[in-house]
Amino acid sequence: MNQPKRYLNIVSEMRDMIREQNIRPGDRIPSERELAEKLAVGRSTIREALRSLELLGLIETRRGEGTFLADPRKHRLVELLATFILQDTKTLEDVRETMCIHETAAIQAICASDASKLPVWESLRERLDGHEFIREDFVRELMVLSGNRLSLKIWFLLKQYGGNPYDGEVMPEERPLLKNILHAIEQQDAETAIRDFKAWSSVLIKGENAQWQ
Amino acid sequence: MNQPKRYLNIVSEMRDMIREQNIRPGDRIPSERELAEKLAVGRSTIREALRSLELLGLIETRRGEGTFLADPRKHRLVELLATFILQDTKTLEDVRETMCIHETAAIQAICASDASKLPVWESLRERLDGHEFIREDFVRELMVLSGNRLSLKIWFLLKQYGGNPYDGEVMPEERPLLKNILHAIEQQDAETAIRDFKAWSSVLIKGENAQWQ
DNA sequence: TTTTGAAAGTGGTCTGACCACTAATCTTTC
DNA sequence: GAAAGATTAGTGGTCAGACCACTTTCAAAA
Structure with a gap:
């Protein structure tokens, strides 16, 4: 039996986290390494989820700074x-x-x-x-x-x-x-x-x- | 200067490849390892691009089998x-x-x-x-x-x-x-x-x- | 006080290693 | 010879660790 893919879980967990912690557009999201540790998965799995959200324009990533929740106007x-x-x-x-x-x-x-x-x-x-x-x-x-x-x-x-x-x-x-x-x-x-x-x-x-x- | 992200290049290169090689819905896409070699990037980069496309429902991946172009009706x-x-x-x-x-x-x-x-x-x-x-x-x-x-x-x-x-x-x-x-x-x-x-x-x-x- | 530069933290990428699964092939058995 | 089973190659899924490029911070030097 094919297991559900983890990165999809991450995507929805991220969405819940954003809602629960009331993260607003422009706010910073925990770093990839933090998320990996907190959710007990590898960093590459976290990245697969984040890259998917980024392609949709839901988050923005800036090298050296971090990952941020995007302005709704930037949704792609x-x-x-x-x-x-x-x-x-x-x-x-x-x-x-x-x-x-x-x-x-x-x-x-x-x-x-x-x-x-x-x-x-x-x-x-x-x-x-x-x-x-x-x-x-x-x-x-x-x-x-x-x-x-x-x-x-x-x-x-x-x-x-x-x-x-x-x-x-x-x-x-x-x-x-x-x-x-x-x-x-x-x-x-x-x-x-x-x-x-x-x-x-x-x-x-x-x-x-x-x-x- | 922030370089453009590679996985985004991959996304568009994949789109070109699909059009040029006339890959149709249901057809198989080259394996992740093949793509990594052909496009001269790491497999993880290929995966970030593929996972993004998968979240959109543009491709389907089946473990052990491969990656396939999805039916347009499955676009998410x-x-x-x-x-x-x-x-x-x-x-x-x-x-x-x-x-x-x-x-x-x-x-x-x-x-x-x-x-x-x-x-x-x-x-x-x-x-x-x-x-x-x-x-x-x-x-x-x-x-x-x-x-x-x-x-x-x-x-x-x-x-x-x-x-x-x-x-x-x-x-x-x-x-x-x-x-x-x-x-x-x-x-x-x-x-x-x-x-x-x-x-x-x-x-x-x-x-x-x-x-x- | 201002400048500098080292350090810490972050995302970007690559490598190599497993695991789980599928499909094709080979081997054994009847 | 045919059917059943075991092997194997290939695939996606995941992880760990290592660099690199970049930004911010802050303490040391001017």
């Missing part, structure tokens, strides 16, 4: 999922379309919430007039302000896989359109904001920026 | 998502919201395309009247008909992870609402379809089906 499960989802369904068109789905949903969410009244918009408008304002920053700001971290994470991944359509900095000709979007959001006019946003992004995608390069 | 990513992240309620909220984003986007896409004229809708209406029509089938049909396979796949994963709100079969009281949705789609009236859809799903989620159980 979604990334790992992405590498497998996008294996077979990596039609570029689907990726772009799905990005757009998340972007418009973000605008919709912002318009429906108090975020539309934040002072962020004014400062965004000012940064827009300055030099070196990257297109991606504009969209990312919207995704962040939507308040849905999962959606933000998915969007970020799609951007990496689908080739970033928001590469490069905002050209003077684009500014009026972007300002219209900001204005519509402040007015909580989702419909207009989304229409203008789609007008902007479709030029970037279809025209390969030819119009504004 | 979703399960891991649940065990490690589900505690945070905000995350669960994000999952539900992101599901909704994809669902409404699907309805929007259908209404804007020729799919709204397909004979599917009539047959769907008929199945709705029959017995044993599972709620999930209804939504999945919409996701499929949207034509965005990536969006469908993301939706499917979110459903597993976030607890399926569309569990159980359609109750008689729900049918009018669902028929309204179908009708609105056929009329390409996305706004009405989405409003009614949200009305339906919000009852399922918030009310925990109490109203219709």
Whole structure:
């Protein structure tokens, strides 16, 4: 009979230990040697468990310092999922379309919430007039302000896989359109904001920026 | 300067090897000792990489036999998502919201395309009247008909992870609402379809089906 | 007081040694 | 010759010990 693998026990024991001792993100976890002694197993077994958790982004290890519980924002499960989802369904068109789905949903969410009244918009408008304002920053700001971290994470991944359509900095000709979007959001006019946003992004995608390069 | 960790290299080299040599699910992977020699690293390093992949369910190891590429259906990513992240309620909220984003986007896409004229809708209406029509089938049909396979796949994963709100079969009281949705789609009236859809799903989620159980 | 450098502790890696288990092969027995 | 049993090679599972590279600490030297 195959015995259950020890390193899997270690994984769950670690999880219990973290909960019981109320270890919080950023806190240090006992060293590998300590854990090996405490749990009465070899250090290599401990390491197999820790490396598994590290691949998931649940812990961070820093040579010479120790092992630390990772910030939940650094969890890599979604990334790992992405590498497998996008294996077979990596039609570029689907990726772009799905990005757009998340972007418009973000605008919709912002318009429906108090975020539309934040002072962020004014400062965004000012940064827009300055030099070196990257297109991606504009969209990312919207995704962040939507308040849905999962959606933000998915969007970020799609951007990496689908080739970033928001590469490069905002050209003077684009500014009026972007300002219209900001204005519509402040007015909580989702419909207009989304229409203008789609007008902007479709030029970037279809025209390969030819119009504004 | 901290060097990149070798076991991570191994992980990606393994992925490349699997693709290049066209190893398929169920096939055997070279033994740990072979891999160690071929990649010029210690066996323990190989094991750290393999154990990580095993925790994800990407490979299976059988003592005395060897290591095998796992069937994609055995991938444990979703399960891991649940065990490690589900505690945070905000995350669960994000999952539900992101599901909704994809669902409404699907309805929007259908209404804007020729799919709204397909004979599917009539047959769907008929199945709705029959017995044993599972709620999930209804939504999945919409996701499929949207034509965005990536969006469908993301939706499917979110459903597993976030607890399926569309569990159980359609109750008689729900049918009018669902028929309204179908009708609105056929009329390409996305706004009405989405409003009614949200009305339906919000009852399922918030009310925990109490109203219709 | 500041600087330096030695020491202790940590993760990263390798080696070699067992153990438990499987499957193929060989040997014995009928 | 065929079936049953024993042997053996190969595999993953685990452990112990040894280095290395790196960080932090703290006491000694300037």
